[in-house]
Amino acid sequence: MNASGDFILQTQKLTKGFLGFIAVDSVDLNVERHTIHALIGPNGAGKTTVFNLLTKFLTPSSGTILLDGEDITAARPTQIARRGVIRSFQISAVFPHLTVRENVRVALQRQLGTSFHFWRAESSLNVLNERAEELLDLVGLLRFANDEVADMSYGRKRALEIATTLAMEPKLMLLDEPTQGMGREDVDRITELIRRVAKGRTILMVEHNLGVVSTLCDRVTVLQRGAILTEGAYAEVSSDPRVKEAYMGKSAA
Template identity: 75%
Template sequence: MSEEHILVTDGLSKDFLGFTAVDNVTLKVRTGDIHALIGPNGAGKTTVFNLLTKVHQPTRGTMTYDGRDITRAKPAQIARMGMVRSFQISAVFPHMTALENVRVSLQRELGTSFHFWRSEKSLRVLDERAMELLTMVGLERYAETEVHEMAYGRKRALEIATTLAQEPKLMLLDEPTQGMGREDVQRITELIREVAKSRTVLMVEHNLGVVSALCDRITVLQRGAILTEGTYEEVSSDPRVKEAYMGRAA
């Protein structure tokens, strides 16, 4: 817990059939920060994310989370260590109610998840905590609604509640406001600010308004490599960043 950096990558690289999608990325995420990963399309943001969450194995380089080497860890394993991700497309369980969505995330702690002879009524002890989390994201009225009937913005909020149920030390958010209307963006931004008070957040985000409002530190990627890193003011005044986004002025 006392580590200064909760997540450190060293020389992280990923090749796909000779194409280097991520090139020698050395990233340090400070404990307690909201850290953003930005960059133009194809810069390798999502690939970095997938490397961190073990969807892909890195070709070279190492990753350290909370002082432990996670380069070869399995996806479910890092989740149990407190590093929990969200997805670009809303990751919910559509045929379960909102309450069940959060509860299934809480229930691993009970240690009864392999018990097929026990009644699911035994999970009701978790309902109170699940309701708290739903209330926190403003979904208490939808507890009994099957999730496929809910609006997109609410699904994203539910996803955050489900992620929070894991009590993550590090939350990885993959474009949390993508595809949202302005009102929803506002709500999710507030929500992220709220939940980040007691944990670290690393997010990929396109919406620079959200990034400037939230993030303590920003890493800019371009063609798989780190272009620059700093606060929003530092990064946004860097001419190389403007060039990467807008192209070289003619």
């Protein structure tokens, strides 16, 4: 790792205030290309707000966001998505009344350029089925391709969400608590899946499960009350007394 680094995403003094309350305070985040980067911190530290700022679901009060060195602070959410920054959400982001295959296909569909064609038959989308099924196979959902998503288990919905995100050929995937609310088995499966799809990609994830963070992530940024507390490799960060204090309170430090 050299000093300048090859950063895919950088923020400079990123700040967001809500009516006198500073949710994100002057955050300088540097996400290196081809790494899995975790954003951790106690509840209310501003992790999801940072995600919303990065994908422009919220507008920053001040500061800049750079993607591949280019300023994207003024871009709209759709533009950010089209530049290859694809996010997931805390609650599972699937289309419940579409089939599993259609969920992935919707993400592939935009590239055909026919998404406004209301006079064209739906079967014109079948050319995308092969790619959709490849992605479903990758996350182990191929045999459910024709099922309606609403009936699936939570873990599978999250896997489907990852397949859909991959369909966008993302440069940078932002995963908001991918293992939240899951049983042990599902957590292991999703962890393994993230590791597999991370090859050749960059992932920034918010995660509460420190076990997942320790096995998966190359770098960890700890947020506390909207500001960066520390940043480094997991081993470094986890032995930092300030981090323990932030998580456990003073007595544990």
